[in-house]
Amino acid sequence: xxxxxxxxxxxxxxxxxxxxxxxxxxxxxxxxxxxxxxxxxxxxxxxxxxxxxxxxxxxxxxxxxxxxxxxxxxxxxxxxxxxxxxxxxxxxxxxxxxxxxxxxxxxxxxxxxx
Amino acid sequence: xxxxxxxxxxxxxxxxxxxxxxxxxxxxxxxxxxxxxxxxxxxxxxxxxxxxxxxxxxxxxxxxxxxxxxxxxxxxxxxxxxxxxxxxxxxxxxxxxxxxxxxxxxxxxxxx
Numbered sequence: 001x002x003x004x005x006x007x008x009x010x011x012x013x014x015x016x017x018x019x020x021x022x023x024x025x026x027x028x029x030x031x032x033x034x035x036x037x038x039x040x041x042x043x044x045x046x047x048x049x050x051x052x053x054x055x056x057x058x059x060x061x062x063x064x065x066x067x068x069x070x071x072x073x074x075x076x077x078x079x080x081x082x083x084x085x086x087x088x089x090x091x092x093x094x095x096x097x098x099x100x101x102x103x104x105x106x107x108x109x110x111x112x113x114x
Numbered sequence: 115x116x117x118x119x120x121x122x123x124x125x126x127x128x129x130x131x132x133x134x135x136x137x138x139x140x141x142x143x144x145x146x147x148x149x150x151x152x153x154x155x156x157x158x159x160x161x162x163x164x165x166x167x168x169x170x171x172x173x174x175x176x177x178x179x180x181x182x183x184x185x186x187x188x189x190x191x192x193x194x195x196x197x198x199x200x201x202x203x204x205x206x207x208x209x210x211x212x213x214x215x216x217x218x219x220x221x222x223x224x225x226x
Contacts, residue, residue, distance in 0.1 A: 004157075031212060042203060043158070043216045092157055096212070101146045101165065103214055105157040 002027055002095050004106035012112045013083055020079045021109045023093030028073040031096040034066070037108070038089045046091075049076040083113045116141040118206050120217025128225050133194055135220045137204035138186040144206040147180060147187045148214070152201045162189070191222075199224045 003026040013019050023032065032049040047055040047068055055068035070076040080087050093106040117140040127133045139147075145166035150158035164171045164178045164187065171178050175194075180187040191198055204217040 033213075042218050043214075045213055045215075048213070101148075101207075102160055102163065103148070104160060105150075107157045 001102070002029055002097050002104045004093055004095055004104055006091075006093055006106040006109050008109060009107065010110040010112075012114060015084055015113060017083055018079055018081045019083065019111060020077050021091055021093070023076045023078070023095075023106055025074045025095045027097065029095040030073075030098045031103075032070060032076045033094045033103070034068060034076070034078045035092040035094065035105075036089045037092060043092065046078070049078075080111065083111075085113045087111065088113045116144060116206055116208065116215040118204060118215050118217040120204050120220060122220060123218060124221045124223070126223045126225060127194055129194055129196060131194055133191045133198070133222055133224075135189045135202055135204070135222070136186060137188070137206075137217050138184075139206040139215075140185065141206070141208060142182075142185065143208045146207040147178070148205050148207075149176075149178060149189050150203045150205065152203065152219075154200075158203060194224045196224050196226055198222060 005024045007022045034046040035043045037043050045058050046061045047057045049055050049068050049070040051070045067079045090108045090110050092108045094103050096103050120137045148163035149161050151161045152158045162173050162176050162178050164180050175192050177190045202220045205214040207214045
């Protein structure tokens with residue numbers, strides 16, 4: 001399995017600002033993903049963070065709004081840019097280890113935009 | 115693309131009874147079906163999974179069954195305990211696509 005940590009665990013931000021969320025995995029992983037979970041809802045995939053290349057975004061999510069970095073096999077960041085109250089959500093990082101089907105999740109970052 | 119439907123949205127059972135949550139999927143190419151438990155304020159925790167080459171898998175009090183023909187799979191929890199109270203999510207994945215698609219979630223409450 002993989003142990004995943006995220007920073008910050010929560011934040012309250014003002015409209016129009018940006019927040020960068022960090023995700024650290026305790027072992028090298030092949031795939032890293034970023035999800036959004038709106039209050040009381042299910043998980044929606046934002047993008048797959050690719051090591052050494054641009055992230056692959058899902059329909060409805062764009063790089064200008066959610067830029068992602070993955071500089072190595074254990075670390076990724078997600079930035080939520082030019083925030084509005086509609087961006088208030090839990091943002092979750094997840095990862096898969098090499099050769100495995102299983103996907104593990106971090107504890108999430110709870111973002112409130114005022 | 116894949117679509118996963120999960121039922122019921124809420125489930126309340128007496129402690130010691132069994133709980134069953136059901137999911138259906140649309141993409142016949144999906145071949146991996148995990149279940150996650152999410153407690154309040156925490157990230158989803160993988161509790162059990164099944165691949166398309168088996169019909170049932172059990173781990174202590176939890177089990178998952180898969181019917182590929184009907185494209186549905188279920189989570190069974192026996193001898194429920196208060197600590198089983200949480201939101202449960204099913205998901206499906208085509209390992210070629212490597213992306214998980216989640217169901218809507220079931221809020222399970224165990225009444226003492």
